[in-house]
Amino acid sequence: MDPKELKRVRLVKRIAQEFPDGALVNLGIGMPTMVANYIPEGRTILLHSENGFTGLGPAAPKGQENPSIVNAGGQPVTIVPGGAFFDSAMSFAIIRGGHVDYTVLGALEVDMEGNLANYMIPGKMVPGMGGAMDLVAGARNVIIAMEHVNKNGAPKILRKCTLPLTAVGEVDLIVTDMAFIRVTKKGLVLEEIAEDTTVEEVIKATEAPLHIAGKLGKF
Amino acid sequence: MKPILTADEAVKDIKDGCSLMVAGFMGCGNAFTLIDALIRKGTKDINLITSDTSFPEVGVGRIICQCRAATLTASHIGTNPVSGQKMNCGDLKVTLVPQGTFAERIRAKGAGLGGVLTPTGRGTAVEEGKQKLTLDGKEYLLELPLGADVAFIKAEVADTYGNAFLPGATKNMAVVMAMAADHVILEAEKIVQPGELDPERVTIPGIFVSTLVKATLPSANLQLKA
Numbered sequence: 001m002d003p004k005e006l007k008r009v010r011l012v013k014r015i016a017q018e019f020p021d022g023a024l025v026n027l028g029i030g031m032p033t034m035v036a037n038y039i040p041e042g043r044t045i046l047l048h049s050e051n052g053f054t055g056l057g058p059a060a061p062k063g064q065e066n067p068s069i070v071n072a073g074g075q076p077v078t079i080v081p082g083g084a085f086f087d088s089a090m091s092f093a094i095i096r097g098g099h100v101d102y103t104v105l106g107a108l109e110v111d112m113e114g115n116l117a118n119y120m121i122p123g124k125m126v127p128g129m130g131g132a133m134d135l136v137a138g139a140r141n142v143i144i145a146m147e148h149v150n151k152n153g154a155p156k157i158l159r160k161c162t163l164p165l166t167a168v169g170e171v172d173l174i175v176t177d178m179a180f181i182r183v184t185k186k187g188l189v190l191e192e193i194a195e196d197t198t199v200e201e202v203i204k205a206t207e208a209p210l211h212i213a214g215k216l217g218k219f
Numbered sequence: 220m221k222p223i224l225t226a227d228e229a230v231k232d233i234k235d236g237c238s239l240m241v242a243g244f245m246g247c248g249n250a251f252t253l254i255d256a257l258i259r260k261g262t263k264d265i266n267l268i269t270s271d272t273s274f275p276e277v278g279v280g281r282i283i284c285q286c287r288a289a290t291l292t293a294s295h296i297g298t299n300p301v302s303g304q305k306m307n308c309g310d311l312k313v314t315l316v317p318q319g320t321f322a323e324r325i326r327a328k329g330a331g332l333g334g335v336l337t338p339t340g341r342g343t344a345v346e347e348g349k350q351k352l353t354l355d356g357k358e359y360l361l362e363l364p365l366g367a368d369v370a371f372i373k374a375e376v377a378d379t380y381g382n383a384f385l386p387g388a389t390k391n392m393a394v395v396m397a398m399a400a401d402h403v404i405l406e407a408e409k410i411v412q413p414g415e416l417d418p419e420r421v422t423i424p425g426i427f428v429s430t431l432v433k434a435t436l437p438s439a440n441l442q443l444k445a
């Protein structure tokens with residue numbers, strides 16, 4: 001595994017430890033989807049697929065695809081024993097009614113007030129918000145999984161988001177390749193750092209001010 | 220009993236400039252036969268209302284790629300780059316709606332509600348121009364009902380009363396759209412006699428359905444090719 005991939009695995013593994021047994025979880029596409037592969041032994045979570053079911057399983061084996069069972073990206077998947085199908089009104093009532101315990105999403109920017117920008121870059125990328133705004137507003141806990149800095153090395157954790165917002169004040173946790181940060185009323189609290197970094201490096205790579213937890217953990 | 224028509228007959232009276240809801244999610248649950256007939260008929264300037272624009276040339280994506288839509292109300296267009304290109308050059312007026320709000324606005328229309336109050340979109344571009352209400356200290360956006368002249372729905376089985384079973388994840392927007400459109404055309408892989416579809420298995424009650432069409436195009440997961 002290349003070093004970048006190893007860092008991704010480390011961060012999704014860390015997120016996977018957050019879910020209590022039996023949690024209902026909705027994972028965004030990309031890195032968040034990887035979280036499902038690292039649920040600690042002895043715990044079971046139920047995955048919600050916003051296009052209409054609970055019990056989202058792995059990709060369908062070649063030749064066994066069922067055209068009626070796809071994930072939110074349109075890819076053929078499976079449903080695990082104990083799953084249930086429903087229509088979009090029910091699916092989004094589950095999301096918006098606070099019945100999803102955790103959602104894990106990527107971000108373009110996130111700020112010290114828990115504001116999130118992850119759905120568009122004006123003039124460049126305008127794919128639409130899909131279910132992201134509903135998930136971030138409705139899920140009980142919102143976890144952001146992302147690289148700590150962008151492709152140019154600039155911080156993505158800001159004092160104030162500059163891109164159009166997906167939601168205001170809804171982010172609870174930010175987990176990156178460098179840090180585990182909790183969003184609190186008094187600001188961002190650095191609770192853990194990755195094993196190959198230092199507090200100074202994290203502060204340098206973060207625009208928003210960080211409170212350092214009394215007992216700093218490593219992951 | 221509902222009329223059972225060919226796809227061409229069923230779309231014959233759909234006019235240029237109509238509003239059309241197409242159920243489906245990334246092509247899954249799109250009425251391929253009806254969409255194909257509508258494209259052949261040449262209907263244009265459609266005000267298209269659909270969860271997403273699928274993939275280019277797959278299902279509802281064809282209505283965009285073949286330039287038949289004047290406006291689009293959807294929650295996600297990222298998997299069909301043609302939608303974004305047409306939006307950027309001004310050929311297609313696009314309104315992006317959060318997916319849950321999209322479903323609830325359509326449900327509100329079908330259920331006779333005056334609107335929906337939701338925190339989704341609060342503090343974002345979605346709230347622009349919308350009335351806000353604060354109830355019990357929490358701020359909500361007022362989202363208005365969304366209906367259409369015509370809806371295209373895809374089912375696996377329908378009886379001649381229009382009762383329909385939609386398997387797996389194909390239910391998506393179909394249930395609310397069937398409630399919210401004036402004229403609902405339901406494409407079914409199999410059309411059976413009353414009594415042959417167990418009432419316990421009905422996803423959409425037949426009272427919402429106007430016309431039945433037997434599917435002639437496979438419901439294969441065409442997006443796999445995209």
